[in-house]
Amino acid sequence: MRRMSKLFSISIITVFLFLATFMIDNKKVEALYYPDSYYDAVSWIYQYQAPYTWSYNCLGWATGSMTFEWPSNWGNGGTKQQVDSYMIFKGYKVSNLSPSLKSTRIISYGPSVNNITHFSKVTPTAVTAKWGSLERFTHFISIDPYYANSDYGLSRGNYF
């Protein structure tokens, strides 16, 4: 009986340590190009997924084209109207509900509604995003993984 209880305690501690490691390590990075502080200033939750490259960008990752995709009339950032109409022409629908892992496919981000600068891809298990010319990251299940005052800002729209 005592042995059983010891085993149970060890299992509980192991599970706890495992979860704690995960919580602490959710910014764990591998082979990142910049020091962590650069990424930390943008997002509070990220984990390395793929190396830095300029063969595709965030929108190219989100739509799956794997190209450097950026409508030529958006300039440095797209307006809500430009982004919505682009997404519609790419076959997506604009959602007026809060984004969710179940129903959303793409989330747009930006410092303001009419300055969309970033996109993430949403699957039922995770939110992932390619950061400009840098690496690709998973943001786990966070819909809003960026600080409001960062260049990526808050989520501004979602498409399904």
Add this chain to the structure above:
Amino acid sequence: MNQKIKRFGFGIISVCATILIVTLLLHNQQDIYAKTLNKIDAITLEINSNINKMISSRDVKSFSSSPYTIVEGNQSYKDLVSLGVPAIKPLYDKINQSKHSGLLEYIYAMAIEEIMSQNYILQLDVDEEKINELQKNGYSLRDVEYSWATAKEFEQAFSDFMKELPKKYEDIKNDSTLNVEKKTFKVTELGLGVIPYLIQDIQNDLNSSLDYENLLMEILVERNQMKDLSEKSKNFVVDDWIKQNYEEYNLLKMIAE
């Protein structure tokens, strides 16, 4: 008999002369193409190195997904644009021959639009479902300003435009419902790509209500190839301009072929 031989001789000489002129023109065109391509390759190395520097120097632009933010203030991009019209065909070929549609190809596409001072629009697939979705969100088809979003989409939009251009030009010229003013406006809208066909008409001295020479000047001014119409027109000699620029502009025609 003697006259027949003379005529035959003249015939042979004219054929040879024509072949010689065409060969020389083609050679010159190939020469311009090759020289510009070398310059583009050198600038491309610079662009690559600048982007790498941007990333390694921890420039905030590295976080941006907009090519417009990335090339802002980039000298090598400005050098690419300053190559002007002779760079159009080799840049287009580079996009066309590339297996990728990455940032570099996108920068080539941006440079083509900037040199041509014109935006090229991809024909969109419009279906009822998309129109309904637009309307549902308070937009109309008119609100859609989309031109192209990747280098490969640009290639499609640009080549479609250039291929349709000769017919559009002929249609405008032959449209009896348009007055000279409207015809001039519509031809000017076709941009620099119409110039090789205009040159042809100037050289053939075609009888037309259109003032081809003035049209040429107007397009050059509007598309930033000439600074000021009133100032330049004083010194503008069409024949001299054609002599100096014929091969460069003729390269544009090859995109339509």
